[in-house]
Amino acid sequence: MTSDKSRMERLMEKARESFYEELEKKLLRMIEILSKGKDIDESESEELKRFFHSIKGTAATLGLSELAEIGLNGEELLEDQDVVDNIEELTFYIFKIKEKLSEYNKIPRNQASPGFNGTYTNIEHRGMILIVDDDPIILSLLESAFEDEGYSVGILDNPLEIEDAIDKNPPDIVLLDVVMPEMDGYEALKIIKSKYQDMPVVFITGRSGIEDRIKGLKADVDDYIIKPFNVEELVSRIELILKRYNRLKEKLIYDQLTGAHTRQYLNERLEEEFARYERGGRPFSVAFLDIDRFKDFNDTYGHAAGDYVLKGFAEFILNSIRKSDSLYRYGGEEFVLLMPDTSEIQAMLAVERIREELSKKTFNFEGHEFKITFSAGVKEAEREADDPQGIIRQADRAMYAAKEAGRNRVVIYSEIEKGKPKKRKRVMIVDDENVIAMLIKSSMRDIGVDVTVAGDGDAAVKKAVEEKPDLIILDLMLPKMSGFEVLESLKSKLETKDIKVIVVSSKKQDEDIAKVFELGADDYVRKPFSIGELKMRVIKHLNEI
Incomplete structure (x- = not known):
């Protein structure tokens, strides 16, 4: 049995070796296809689909679960979406596969990555290092040294290509020779700093004179390393620079108290989201959140308790959002939630869910029990109509509308008054269960509608004719009168036939639901229902009027 097991392990290992070799070749082809961007043709799209399908099946068979999962993600992404609409996500998956191969030490050290149009953002590695030197021995030596330490490495022997290289593949640090035939290091440094002012750059050069070193350091490089150098020492010095920059980046990106991102980083991310959206990406939304009565709480229990509230609030939100969403502390008790690929209605539904869940949670600080609520405003980005600061102002305005409506609620920007009077829309609730009717009525307060209630079918028809909701x-x-009869009566009368109707019922037989729509209902919600979902549907139908 042991012999058979060892034999199987050897066979599996040999199969993995062959798989890795084939995968390396295919990766280069996939990168070549993705580099074409919008010019990818149908046959190349099919090639990409087959690639992810093959990865999913073969990797799983060979026990490579992480690669199999990536293949599954890529395949699912392309099941009902076009390749050209998902180049960024597909490029991310391709380079995740390459990262996994790097972990298996199977990617050739001298293999460059041509034509990559994405970035290394969010790929789990120690960092991306770009080495620019016209000496192939130095390039090969440093490439191997840094890859052995777990870094991703890009190499360039022609500094004229540096601008294109850093645009396609922004590194975490650049190692730059000073003396090169096509362009010297100082000219290359200017190009780098003109695009990425904070990107660390290290000169590696044979110029060892004190004047050269002073000139280099005054040119705003982070270190000046003289050839010949000790490889281990050079690697250590680069690691120290990256650690220092990462600590600084962390302070700039993360709020130290709450763990949310900083306002400064929000500005960067909004610029990125708008750029992606304007290139033809899907819409995104922001939600502006403000903790209700935070000042009163702070004044009553002290600043330590206030810090506890801020941390607890941020932790709850971070644990409630998708991986693609991100939370930013805007200032004091104000936070912003950035939600990619999310419409205004979808964003409101998500924030409303979080609001409801948070309102049920009890917090305890030094024996004091209390609840935390928040008010929120939601705004969806509009191409050519919004800008990063404008969308924040609009979401903030919607948040203040939520405060004015009584706090602990979510308001979407499209539903608030925009500087001119407008007629409030009217909603009628027809339900003989008073508790349900009052619950629905209460939930409608924050969307700017007038609400009336009818407790039976006969009253509903009469009020509909009189009030025309x-x-x-x-x-x-x-x-x-049954709801069926009410619906039939409403749709048969000239003065009420155009009223939107959402039927709410516990009936689940197909024939009952079909009958509802045959009689002219616009929507059907089954009991028990979510108040948040019902509110979203009301907003949707009112917006269509």
Whole structure:
């Protein structure tokens, strides 16, 4: 048995070796395809789909679960979406595969990565190092040394290509020779700093005179290393520079108290999201969150308790959002939630869910029990109509509307008054269960509508004729007239036939639901239902009027 097991392990290992070799070749082809951007043709799209499908199946068979998962993610992404609309995500998956191969020590050290149009953002490695030197021995030596330490390495023997290289593949640090035939290191340094002012750069050069060293350091390089050098010492010096920059970056990116991102980093991310959106990406939304009555709490229990609230609030939000979403501390008790690929309605639904869950949670600080609530404003980005600061102001304005409406609620920007009077829309709730009717009525307060209630079918028809509401939320089980009869009556009358109707019922038979729509209902919500979901549907239908 042991012999058979060892034999199987050897066979699997040999199969993995062959898989790695084939995968390396395919990776280069996939990168070549993705580098074409919008010019990718149908046959190349199919090639990409086959690639991810193959990865999913073969990697799983060979016990390479992480590679298999990446293959599955890529395959699912392309099941119903076009390649050209997902180049950024696909490039990310390709380079995740390459990272995994690097961990298996299977990517050739002298293999460059041509034509990569993405970035290394969020790829789990120790860092990306770009080495620019016209000496192939130095390039090969340093490439091997840094890859052995777990870094991703790019090499260039022609400094004229540096601008294109850092645009396609922004590194964490650049190691730059000073004396090169096509362009010297100082000229290359100017190009780097003109695009990435904070990117660390290290000169590696044979010029060892004190005047040369002073000139280099005054040129704003982070270190000046003289050839010949000790490789281990050079690697250590570069690691120290990267650690220093990473600590600084962490302070700039993360709020030290709450763990949320900083306002400064929010500005960068908004610029990135707008740029992606304007290139044809999907819409995104922001939510401006403000902890309710935070000042009162701070004044009552002290600043230590206030810090506890801020940390607890941020932790709850961070544990409640998707991996693609991100939270930023905007200032004091104000936070911003950035939600990529999310419409205004979807964002409101997500924030409303978080608000409801948070309102149920009890916090305890030094024996004092209390609850935390927040008010929020949501705004979806609009191409050519918004800018990074404008969308924040609009979400903030919606948040203040939520405060004015009584706090502990979510308001979307499209639903607030925009400087000119407008007629409030009217909603009628038809339900003989008073508790349900009052619950729905209470939930409608923050979307700027007038609400009336009818307790039976006969009253509902009469009130609809008299008041002409914009939308009716109709239960089917009613006294005097059933919901079916009410719906049929409304749709048969000239003065009420255009009223939007959302039927709310516990009936789940297909024939009942079909009958509802045959009679002219606009939507159907099954009991038990989520108040947040019902509110979203009300907003959707009112927006269509």
